[in-house]
Amino acid sequence: MKKEKKNNLEEEYQKSLNDYFEADDAVKRMEQYKIIRKYFELVKKRKELDEKETKLYKKRLRLRYANCNHILVESHTDIIYDYEGRSYHYYGCIKCGLDEAVAERDYGCNREEITMLELMKEYGVYKIEGIRTGICCDLGKAKELYADLKEKYPNLSDEEMAEKFKNSKRAKKLMNEMN
Numbered sequence: 001m002k003k004e005k006k007n008n009l010e011e012e013y014q015k016s017l018n019d020y021f022e023a024d025d026a027v028k029r030m031e032q033y034k035i036i037r038k039y040f041e042l043v044k045k046r047k048e049l050d051e052k053e054t055k056l057y058k059k060r061l062r063l064r065y066a067n068c069n070h071i072l073v074e075s076h077t078d079i080i081y082d083y084e085g086r087s088y089h090y091y092g093c094i095k096c097g098l099d100e101a102v103a104e105r106d107y108g109c110n111r112e113e114i115t116m117l118e119l120m121k122e123y124g125v126y127k128i129e130g131i132r133t134g135i136c137c138d139l140g141k142a143k144e145l146y147a148d149l150k151e152k153y154p155n156l157s158d159e160e161m162a163e164k165f166k167n168s169k170r171a172k173k174l175m176n177e178m179n
């Protein structure tokens with residue numbers, strides 16, 4: 001029984017080796033054609049550019065989060081109580097999109113969130129400090145509202161923008177949508 005197994009393995013190895021050389025020969029024959037060589041070059045280049053884009057995308061997000069003077073809404077509806085019974089809310093930034101709730105659920109729904117989570121883990125930072133608006137609402141819609149307000153009032157400071165946001169009718173409506 002053992003002997004037979006060994007023979008099978010030897011056969012399999014030889015066959016795999018022959019297949020490899022056959023494929024290698026075929027590749028070398030194809031590479032004699034200029035257009036095929038060009039194709040391989042392009043595939044390689046595309047892979048390199050894809051990796052470069054991923055690196056730069058992450059770097060861009062990291063800079064965006066690091067340079068942001070965050071304006072925060074409560075981005076998560078479930079109120080969490082700590083061991084002393086104090087309630088805790090998850091905060092998200094309406095300017096840069098950084099969101100504690102992403103770390104809480106431990107997965108990202110899109111590329112930005114996946115990268116965000118990666119960065120949070122890399123730096124061990126899961127809590128966001130910034131200006132709290134006291135508004136509890138959907139972060140995506142809050143970001144849209146902030147962008148609209150910023151377009152309307154481009155010269156206001158972050159503190160003033162936080163006030164504008166907090167006092168806008170749309171923010172109150174967003175808050176009602178959450179309840």
Ligand SMILES: [Zn+2]
Binds near residue numbers: 065093094095096
């Ligand atoms: Zn921010």
